[in-house]
Amino acid sequence: xxxxEQSPQFLSIQEGxxxxxxxxxxxxxxxxxxxxxxxxxxxxxxxxxxxxxxxxKLKRLTFQFGDARKDSSLHITAAQPGDTGLYxxxxxxxxxxxxxxxxxxxxxxxxxx
Amino acid sequence: xxxxxxxxxxLIKTRGQQVxxxxxxxxxxxxxxxxxxTPGQGLQFLFEYFSETQRNKGNFPGRFSGRQFSNSxxxxxxxxxxxxxxxxxLCASSLGSSSSYNEQFFGPGTRLTVL
Numbered sequence: 001x002x003x004x005e006q007s008p009q010f011l012s013i014q015e016g017x018x019x020x021x022x023x024x025x026x027x028x029x030x031x032x033x034x035x036x037x038x039x040x041x042x043x044x045x046x047x048x049x050x051x052x053x054x055x056x057k058l059k060r061l062t063f064q065f066g067d068a069r070k071d072s073s074l075h076i077t078a079a080q081p082g083d084t085g086l087y088x089x090x091x092x093x094x095x096x097x098x099x100x101x102x103x104x105x106x107x108x109x110x111x112x113x
Numbered sequence: 114x115x116x117x118x119x120x121x122x123x124l125i126k127t128r129g130q131q132v133x134x135x136x137x138x139x140x141x142x143x144x145x146x147x148x149x150x151t152p153g154q155g156l157q158f159l160f161e162y163f164s165e166t167q168r169n170k171g172n173f174p175g176r177f178s179g180r181q182f183s184n185s186x187x188x189x190x191x192x193x194x195x196x197x198x199x200x201x202x203l204c205a206s207s208l209g210s211s212s213s214y215n216e217q218f219f220g221p222g223t224r225l226t227v228l
Contacts, residue, residue, distance in 0.1 A: 002155075040221060041221050042117070042205070042219025042220050043156070043203075090156075100161060101146075101156075101217065102158065103156040103157075104155070106155060
């Protein structure tokens with residue numbers, strides 16, 4: 001069982017449409033991160049959310065952290081082809097003060113013109 | 114400022130061989146982490162090095178090993194390659210600290226294919 005469950009696995013939409021992807025867990029986290037990975041590249045950090053109920057906006061992207069800090073969503077308004085990529089959520093697992101990232105399986109988003 | 118670089122970008126090996134991948138972190142970064150990305154398992158943490166010492170390790174067999182040099186450059190080695198080792202291997206660098214988590218910056222990865 002994955003610590004972080006992302007849904008849907010795949011999403012294909014037309015340019016201009018809105019979309020929401022989800023990241024869920026039964027565990028409580030102190031923070032959660034969202035990354036976007038484009039073909040041939042490594043993941044790039046989009047945002048870190050740390051407070052339950054927090055909403056952060058990055059241009060057309062809106063990130064929300066659940067009140068109980070167990071889940072998060074990413075909403076894209078008026079999607080553009082440049083939004084195409086693998087969206088990954090991740091949490092920091094800490095052992096003896098050293099943190100490592102644990103990722104969800106990701107949502108592959110394809111935006112067609 | 115140059116980003117994280119990984120070499121080679123693509124590699125084809127056969128079962129039983131060994132392979133060494135290289136990662137050069139962002140200048141000034143002292144921590145390097147390695148991840149394996151496959152369609153089936155997603156992104157999984159391999160290990161992290163800070164100041165030439167392994168600080169954290171994921172759940173991978175002993176065939177996977179790494180090291181870090183005094184200039185913070187890191188290599189990872191996979192011995193006795195198996196078909197299931199085919200994956201994108203990502204390196205990430207961060208400033209590195211023993212007291213807090215620092216943002217990680219990923220390289221473009223090395224695509225390893227085992228035939």
